[in-house]
Amino acid sequence: MHIRILFLFLGILIFESSCKAQEIRVYKEPIFANDWSKPSIHPDRIILNPGQNPSSEMNVTWRTTTEIEVAYAEIAPATAAPKFWRNAQTYTAKTENLNAKEVPMAEVEANYHSVEFKNLQPGQLYGYRVGDGEHWSEWFQFKTASADPKERFSFLYVGDAQNYILELWARLIREGYRKAPDADFIIHAGDLINYAHREQEWHEWFTAGGFIHSMLPSLSVPGNHEYNYLNNSNREAGRALSIQWKPQFTFPINGPEGLEETAYFIDYPDVKFIFLDSNRDHEKQAAWLRNILKENKKKWTIVSYHHPLFSASSGRDNEALRAIWKPIFDEFKVDLALQGHDHSYARGRVSLGENVLNGTNLRDLTGTVYVVSVSGGKMYGLNPNAWEGTEAVRDRAAENTQLFQLISIENNSLKFESYTAVGELYDAFELAKNEDGSNTFLELKTDLGPEYRFENTIPYEDQLPSEIESKILKKYSGYEIRRVIFKEVEGQTRIELRIQKGEIQKILLLDSKGKVLSEN
Numbered sequence: 033m034h035i036r037i038l039f040l041f042l043g044i045l046i047f048e049s050s051c052k053a054q055e056i057r058v059y060k061e062p063i064f065a066n067d068w069s070k071p072s073i074h075p076d077r078i079i080l081n082p083g084q085n086p087s088s089e090m091n092v093t094w095r096t097t098t099e100i101e102v103a104y105a106e107i108a109p110a111t112a113a114p115k116f117w118r119n120a121q122t123y124t125a126k127t128e129n130l131n132a133k134e135v136p137m138a139e140v141e142a143n144y145h146s147v148e149f150k151n152l153q154p155g156q157l158y159g160y161r162v163g164d165g166e167h168w169s170e171w172f173q174f175k176t177a178s179a180d181p182k183e184r185f186s187f188l189y190v191g192d193a194q195n196y197i198l199e200l201w202a203r204l205i206r207e208g209y210r211k212a213p214d215a216d217f218i219i220h221a222g223d224l225i226n227y228a229h230r231e232q233e234w235h236e237w238f239t240a241g242g243f244i245h246s247m248l249p250s251l252s253v254p255g256n257h258e259y260n261y262l263n264n265s266n267r268e269a270g271r272a273l274s275i276q277w278k279p280q281f282t283f284p285i286n287g288p289e290g291l292e293e294t295a296y297f298i299d300y301p302d303v304k305f306i307f308l309d310s311n312r313d314h315e316k317q318a319a320w321l322r323n324i325l326k327e328n329k330k331k332w333t334i335v336s337y338h339h340p341l342f343s344a345s346s347g348r349d350n351e352a353l354r355a356i357w358k359p360i361f362d363e364f365k366v367d368l369a370l371q372g373h374d375h376s377y378a379r380g381r382v383s384l385g386e387n388v389l390n391g392t393n394l395r396d397l398t399g400t401v402y403v404v405s406v407s408g409g410k411m412y413g414l415n416p417n418a419w420e421g422t423e424a425v426r427d428r429a430a431e432n433t434q435l436f437q438l439i440s441i442e443n444n445s446l447k448f449e450s451y452t453a454v455g456e457l458y459d460a461f462e463l464a465k466n467e468d469g470s471n472t473f474l475e476l477k478t479d480l481g482p483e484y485r486f487e488n489t490i491p492y493e494d495q496l497p498s499e500i501e502s503k504i505l506k507k508y509s510g511y512e513i514r515r516v517i518f519k520e521v522e523g524q525t526r527i528e529l530r531i532q533k534g535e536i537q538k539i540l541l542l543d544s545k546g547k548v549l550s551e552n
């Protein structure tokens with residue numbers, strides 16, 4: 033055999049074996065005992081959130097049982113000498129009771145304690161701990177933002193964690209922290225969990241992040257999954273923000289009235305970060321956003337919210353939202369929009385015009401760059417037409433890939449990198465700020481290899497072995513296979529098969545050899 037053909041053949045074999053599941057494998061999801069997520073007298077879910085001015089303000093929030101009615105935080109500049117606490121200052125926490133015993137899926141009562149550290153020194157490493165005076169957490173460390181507008185800093189950004197949070201988001205957030213342990217903070221662009229009020233899922237989210245939440249400050253916006261009915265039998269009140277959201281986070285209260293802790297901003301020396309709640313009050317937030325941006329003198333402006341203005345996946349266009357917010361982004365030259373919701377990856381931009389033969393090459397300049405990303409384990413297909421017919425061009429995309437993003441800003445340069453859950457660089461670009469406030473766009477994805485799709489990655493859905501597939505399609509002629517689910521029933525491996533012919537749908541239960549055991 034010709035050597036090149038042999039290599040090609042070997043390549044195909046390796047590709048096939050890495051993408052194709054070879055056997056029927058039933059995946060066992062973890063079950064969490066009822067008391068797993070319950071609070072104790074020891075502080076847990078300790079999370080940092082930046083204050084409005086991250087050079088001098090940092091907030092910490094934690095949880096205990098209701099027995100703990102008075103709580104404290106201690107903070108001191110961190111040094112290598114272990115008794116750095118001699119210089120500590122003690123803050124008394126604000127304590128808030130959350131009684132959600134009657135809320136389905138929450139069924140918990142807890143006290144949440146929060147402290148806003150003020151008058152911190154810029155660019156300073158601090159140690160802090162929280163407790164009730166007897167039961168204390170370990171000492172955690174964080175660094176305040178520099179006051180120097182030219183100094184480099186970086187942050188992480190992730191899309192929806194939402195599903196299989198402890199199972200699969202844990203590795204992603206931990207890989208992100210390993211890649212960028214010196215990042216200043218992390219942005220969570222909504223749908224942190226799946227069912228807004230469910231204690232177990234919040235506990236998964238806090239457990240997956242572990243000490244990262246206590247050391248790398250979080251900035252989060254609510255997604256649609258952070259809103260749900262408090263009581264399913266009384267839906268008239270509408271969907272409510274996750275009952276844990278406000279007690280468990282301490283975001284700056286500087287947003288529009290009625291959207292406290294879901295729309296807000298923070299100020300880096302030369303970067304404005306604005307967080308919006310895309311679930312509601314779009315017009316009200318537009319007016320607020322316009323006011324903020326009118327006064328904004330900072331070099332860079334970055335916005336984050338959940339529902340993308342340019343959607344990555346089919347049938348998920350947010351036209352109304354785009355019509356309200358995009359003109360403001362355009363007018364005030366928002367540099368970057370960090371979004372979630374679509375369970376796939378898409379990065380692209382609005383151009384300022386077409387290329388011209390003479391003069392400035394307008395395609396090299398760019399309007400707002402839009403990114404949709406996903407960090408958790410739930411995956412949707414990409415819109416096959418990319419962003420055709422919209423004002424934006426999609427430049428890089430992915431399906432079936434868990435990603436985190438690392439963004440670093442140094443004076444006139446903003447560098448954006450997207451990494452997969454195993455740490456491979458998947459996407460990159462750079463923005464260079466010009467004198468007139470416009471951005472020159474530098475594409476850096478060029479050497480990063482082909483895009484991921486469902487077809488060239490390990491299957492997301494269970495795949496019916498081909499011999500069983502042909503047997504079934506022969507028996508049920510004219511039917512199409514809609515869904516395959518491997519499951520265990522009374523200790524036996526079974527295949528649940530959803531098949532369809534026109535309007536007729538059937539659910540079959542097969543044994544592992546493909547014999548039909550039941551038909552509905």
Ligand SMILES: [Fe+2]
Pocket residue numbers: 192223255256257338372373374
């Ligand atoms: Fe969503």
